[in-house]
């Protein structure tokens with residue numbers, strides 16, 4: 035069986051809210067956020083009728099209550115997709131949405147379907163991280179992992195131990211730059227076009243959620259220096275150099291390249307290769323390093339060929355470790371997260387993988403000279419995911 039080319043046609047997300055009662059999605063269901071994204075993808079792409087979508091795959095870390103009951107199927111029904119559309123839910127924690135996209139792409143590549151919607155959602159207000167998890171006691175009793183492995187902030191402190199040259203000051207500087215890049219991108223109108231506004235009921239009444247709640251454009255080194263270190267006394271990881279706790283959904287429309295051509299659609303990027311790799315759970319933030327080495331090998335490329343990198347910023351320290359490994363300019367490389375990252379936008383776990391993809395999609399349009407881009411992220415309990423994309427909006431690409 036020959037694999038078919040798979041292309042990403044479009045992507046959109048909700049605004050990312052702050053998790054908890056003060057967040058604008060507190061009274062909004064996670065599955066309704068998914069429905070909003072699906073409906074918007076269809077509205078933006080009228081060549082694709084709801085009857086044409088054959089598969090709907092969604093990632094969520096906690097698969098219960100408003101994120102349960104096979105979200106891919108429930109959201110297909112709620113969004114008015116055809117009853118013939120199949121639906122599935124996947125979980126790879128933070129890379130749940132990335133896995134939804136690569137799973138849909140694999141189905142398309144092997145001819146199981148032609149057109150799919152895939153994405154990720156996490157309502158961390160309704161589903162605090164690991165709140166209802168029941169880890170096997172053998173993890174700790176048999177010392178399969180240390181207790182740190184179950185608390186992501188502690189894994190970030192462990193990374194600081196592993197890389198003593200990544201100081202708290204350097205992590206804070208990285209975080210501040212991320213916030214400033216995001217603020218600039220907002221001002222230049224680059225972020226708003228990736229967000230579908232959603233009217234939601236809040237404690238203040240009805241509001242339109244059309245702007246992320248997490249970014250702090252007024253971040254300074256002095257302000258960051260004053261923050262406490264919740265994961266270790268006198269530690270280095272703070273609320274300022276970590277991603278936050280957020281609610282959000284993000285999805286993409288993917289299809290066979292031939293199908294796009296037949297429909298007269300000009301796709302934005304072509305999937306070149308993807309992979310996932312494991313690392314020690316106690317230092318889960320290293321995950322993007324082996325995943326990126328592996329995906330570059332599969333793609334037959336080197337880091338020199340990659341013009342844009344969207345790296346999920348779970349923690350600043352983990353991004354700096356990645357930059358060191360691949361000899362990027364630290365703490366700011368023009369190729370990496372040009373519009374900032376999860377430290378500013380927030381990180382509603384499973385939705386972040388597709389968010390990286392839609393950033394890359396828009397960045398490709400602005401940088402037609404770039405041929406290849408990478409989306410990569412770390413995953414709790416020690417994994418990394420990486421996807422290489424080819425720019426179809428580039429100078430060299432054929433319509």
Ligand SMILES: CC(C)(COP(=O)(O)OP(=O)(O)OC[C@H]1O[C@@H](n2cnc3c(N)ncnc32)[C@H](O)[C@@H]1OP(=O)(O)O)[C@@H](O)C(=O)NCCC(=O)NCCS
Pocket residue numbers: 128186187213250253254257258261264272273274276277278279348381412413414
């Ligand atoms: C780090 C963490 C525990 C902080 O949670 P929190 O205390 O609810 O965070 P807050 O947003 O309330 O910020 C805490 C304080 O820092 C301040 N702060 C946060 N970012 C700041 C910034 N950039 N500049 C200045 N102050 C900042 C806040 O104003 C707040 O101050 P206050 O207590 O005086 O109100 C939480 O965000 C976290 O767990 N992050 C990691 C998430 C994660 O593990 N994801 C999975 C990755 S694999």
